[in-house]
Amino acid sequence: NAGVTQTPKFQVLKTGQSMTLQCAQDMNHNSMYWYRQDPGMGLRLIYYSASEGTTDKGEVPNGYNVSRLNKREFSLRLESAAPSQTSVYFCASIPSGGYNEQFFGPGTRLTVL
Amino acid sequence: RKEVEQDPGPFNVPEGATVAFNCTYSNSASQSFFWYRQDCRKEPKLLMSVYSSGNEDGRFTAQLNRASQYISLLIRDSKLSDSATYLCVVKGGEAGSYQLTFGKGTKLSVIP
Numbered sequence: 001n002a003g004v005t006q007t008p009k010f011q012v013l014k015t016g017q018s019m020t021l022q023c024a025q026d027m028n029h030n031s032m033y034w035y036r037q038d039p040g041m042g043l044r045l046i047y048y049s050a051s052e053g054t055t056d057k058g059e060v061p062n063g064y065n066v067s068r069l070n071k072r073e074f075s076l077r078l079e080s081a082a083p084s085q086t087s088v089y090f091c092a093s094i095p096s097g098g099y100n101e102q103f104f105g106p107g108t109r110l111t112v113l
Numbered sequence: 114r115k116e117v118e119q120d121p122g123p124f125n126v127p128e129g130a131t132v133a134f135n136c137t138y139s140n141s142a143s144q145s146f147f148w149y150r151q152d153c154r155k156e157p158k159l160l161m162s163v164y165s166s167g168n169e170d171g172r173f174t175a176q177l178n179r180a181s182q183y184i185s186l187l188i189r190d191s192k193l194s195d196s197a198t199y200l201c202v203v204k205g206g207e208a209g210s211y212q213l214t215f216g217k218g219t220k221l222s223v224i225p
Contacts, residue, residue: 044215
């Protein structure tokens with residue numbers, strides 16, 4: 001089991017460029033999440049997908065789009081990157097139910113110049 | 114009022130010390146509670162779930178007080194390897210049953 005994988009690990013973009021962050025999990029989890037983490041702000045939810053075929057906005061969705069491609073994959077797209085989107089992005093997954101551990105990917109460090 | 118609040122620290126303690134972290138949450142409808150650990154430049158990882166009756170895992174003890182909406186984590190006999198940021202996490206409540214809300218974390222440094 002690879003768990004949750006993310007690509008790329010690092011990325012530098014110029015303002016206005018677009019890119020897609022990829023996330024995949026091999027644990028057959030139903031729910032998947034995208035977070036961003038900024039110094040002093042903690043983890044903030046961007047979008048989540050409770051199950052295959054559904055996506056919902058989190059706390060900070062502006063400037064992002066997502067696609068739940070299948071049960072394994074959940075991608076995050078920045079259509080026109082801005083310096084305010086410089087952050088560390090974490091993908092996570094969780095099986096449905098009560099006391100369930102959320103498993104995180106290793107993160108993508110994105111810098112927008 | 115923020116949904117999940119923690120003392121950011123840093124807590125600087127000597128090896129062998131006992132240290133306690135506190136966390137408060139704003140919504141009484143919150144359903145599940147966790148402590149995560151995050152090492153520098155790494156992803157968060159589950160340390161332990163927090164049950165209503167309290168639970169212990171080795172040197173770590175977690176307590177939940179639903180009436181006061183308060184969660185705690187006690188670390189006994191601190192080790193250098195315990196140095197990390199500890200995140201208080203709440204599931205459900207205002208954010209919805211699928212969402213987890215993270216505190217900003219409490220930084221712990223264990224000093225030789």
